[in-house]
Amino acid sequence: MPTVSILMPQLGESIAEATVVRIGIAPGETVQTDQEVIEVETSKATMGVTTLCRGTVKEIYAKEGETYSVGTLLGLLEVTEEEIARTGVDTVEAAADRRTADAASPQQQEKNLHFALDDDSYEEAPAVVPSVKGLPVPTGTMGAHYISPRMRARMDDMGLREADISAIVGTGAGGRVTVEDLEKFLNYIDTWPSSNASPMRMAVADAMRRSWTRPLATVGLPVKLDRVLEHRRNQDPKPGLTLYVLRAFALALVEEPATAGFLIGQKVVHPRAFDIGVAVQVDDGVVVPVLRKVDQKSLSDLTKDYAEMVERGRRRRLSEDDLRGGIATVTNFGTFGLTSGTPIPLPNETLILGLGAGVKKPVWSNQVDAFIPVTEAELVVTFDHRVVDGGGAGVLLSRVAQLLQSPEKL
């Protein structure tokens, strides 16, 4: 009985290969025309490999979890002569006959001579060259994004980064910023008043610029602070509002540690310890001392550590150790009276949690059938969207808000 191939189809313009997720057929099974028999996953979507006609599965070559390039033979179907005649599909036997006939023709024989040292490599299917708009992928980085070695060297000389030249409209090929454009811009800027940036300013600039290379997104929700404020009134010493949030954040992260994971290449690196930093405003910048193992300490334990560390931060007496290796940061921009914000996480962290200023609002209560005063603040989280999605960030944020309703457990 003739056989018909099941091939890895061309799944899209720029797709060269796909991974077999599930094989839905076994040898001996009967399949129908256009039946999805193998599920494959590409970088873009999950799709089904379909049969060309009705038949019986003869062999399956593909294995689940393996990746195959477009055009690879995944399996074979046995198909009746009638079905071949009805559908007109190409059979493996007919293709082989054509090759033999071609090889026998004098023209083809001559052509084959060139492959005499390379055995039968001429029988191989032509390689698939994936392309986007006719260009091989990945496409080049021409135009405004291209910085020539010369331009790069000049920028390095001056300590300039891409962000520093964002204001320049390029006049070079494809809108490129040329050395001449840069010099013109710098001459223009020279006519403006200027001052030297402090080392602290430079450090913050460097961290923020490196962080900004990632796709960052911010989500937020309102959180009621009344219980926290009430709890706080009865403590001595009084923990800062930030500390409640810090502790709740750590407990929420223990439940969802992947949220604080860090994407490096194809690996997600998970947190080793729940060390969380606190953003502290200092003269002309921000420092972020890190509190260690926040998940394993009670609120009262943390209060002293925290007060002491913040104080050292304000006095610029923090050591390298104090600043090293957190997994996330909490920033209380509410202390500046700000109600909302989109903080940027440190470049070595995936998350930053922000708390806005508490605002007293009338909220209708069904229990007492009247408006009651409630202190509400906006709780936001900025996250690296490569690692976390809005949903995951939302779950984390809701959990933090929920934990803040039981401050006695923190």
Place this chain on the structure above:
Amino acid sequence: MSVTYVDAIREAQEKLLREDPRVFLYGQDISKFGGAFKATKGLAEEFPGRVLDSPISEDAMIGMAVGAAIEGMRPIIEMQFADFSSIAFNQIVNQAATHFYRTGVPVPLTVRLPSGGTPGSGPFHSQSMEALYAHYPGLIVVTPATVSDAYHMLLDAVALDDPVVYCEHKFLYRWLKAPRINGDQLPIGKARITRPGKHATVVAYSAMVHEAVRAADRLKEQGGWEIEVVDLRSVKPLDIDTVLASVARTGRLLALGEAFPWGGVTAEVVSRVCADGFHLLDAPPRRLNSRDTPVPYHPKLWAAHRPTPETICIALRELLSF
């Protein structure tokens, strides 16, 4: 009164014969006949016994000259065409080039190679051999592009204790004229900025210097482009400092040569600029050479085979638009 390129070569040899008794000329039909290109015209009469006809054996010519040089003479060998120096390749690269290294005895011999294409010369009378000889340690390879360089560099070549391959371009013999021979010569191993510019650098040598200048003139007219032309003068030693300094001004490089495109002087220039001057570049350096086929006979095919101002302009425009 003007001096042609071939006049300069003849005058240099006359001066050398007159001033240095160690100098003699040896080549096919160079004596009474005055050489295929008349570069030795009248010298046999003026210096009897010192301008000698050789048998038609390039191998024997260089072999004899190596021996004479070892013995303290300063022979100048005229190959009738550079192409036929391949027959003497063993004597040049294995004997002359290595002798000082092997024995400490220098071989001060100069081989004149009438090089490059002229219309209707075909595959055996048009080739450029400089890259082959430059490949070998122990040889100096010079490629004068001007009348004055043709004169001074031949004097310098004979003065050097190393064997020198002196590549003279046949197209320049009578086409290139100067009012007089200048006195402001540069030493061998130093390149010259033939034409200053700021938008791109063309590194060329021999006859291609003139094609580069014509292309630069056109681009100046057509788009106000200012193209810098660097004349290497000697391809070995290669004055990479001057080339890098030029690329530092312009940020763009076109290496231009009349030789075949595979490897060679232009590839060497590009390779060195990439290695040492990557930070100077605004665009990937380009090369323009003749085509990768034997040199055609028909003048129209010949013109399509070698770089011309038209093709140089195209290459430069691509370079400038990167």
